[in-house]
Amino acid sequence: MSANKSKNTKPELILRKALWKAGLRGYRLHQKQLPGRPDIAYTTKKVAIFVNGCFWHRCPHCNLSLPKTNQPFWKEKFTKNVQRDQAKQAELSKHNWKVLVIWECELKRDVLAQVTRIKNLLGDIKKYEVEQEDFLKAAEEPQTYGKKQP
Numbered sequence: 001m002s003a004n005k006s007k008n009t010k011p012e013l014i015l016r017k018a019l020w021k022a023g024l025r026g027y028r029l030h031q032k033q034l035p036g037r038p039d040i041a042y043t044t045k046k047v048a049i050f051v052n053g054c055f056w057h058r059c060p061h062c063n064l065s066l067p068k069t070n071q072p073f074w075k076e077k078f079t080k081n082v083q084r085d086q087a088k089q090a091e092l093s094k095h096n097w098k099v100l101v102i103w104e105c106e107l108k109r110d111v112l113a114q115v116t117r118i119k120n121l122l123g124d125i126k127k128y129e130v131e132q133e134d135f136l137k138a139a140e141e142p143q144t145y146g147k148k149q150p
């Protein structure tokens with residue numbers, strides 16, 4: 001559908017690796033049923049992340065100039081890309097999703113800062129992990145319970 005939106009780009013892989021390391025796992029990739037097919041989606045938390053290439057998606061930080069030839073063509077193409085991105089993000093927001101766009105240049109500058117942004121959006125994911133751990137501990141306890149009592 002959108003030819004310029006390629007999956008598993010290098011910035012995307014870098015971010016996924018960092019998220020995995022940070023323990024922010026359990027994300028889904030390129031979910032077809034979600035508007036805009038977010039690169040990364042935490043479905044239970046309703047957090048959608050788009051990793052956008054600065055050139056195709058017209059990064060506001062980089063403010064890249066148009067290619068020298070065929071400018072009207074590029075101008076129209078980029079305008080459509082940006083409009084489509086905005087429409088998809090608005091659709092997600094309407095369904096109570098939190099949407100985060102991470103630009104390629106932001107990832108290049110500081111991957112961990114982006115991981116922190118995602119962590120903040122996910123909010124209480126740590127609590128969930130702790131609960132899981134407690135559950136496992138509780139399951140182990142009956143075998144050792146009381147044995148160390150004098």
Ligand SMILES: [Zn+2]
Nearest residue numbers: 054059062105
């Ligand atoms: Zn950029």
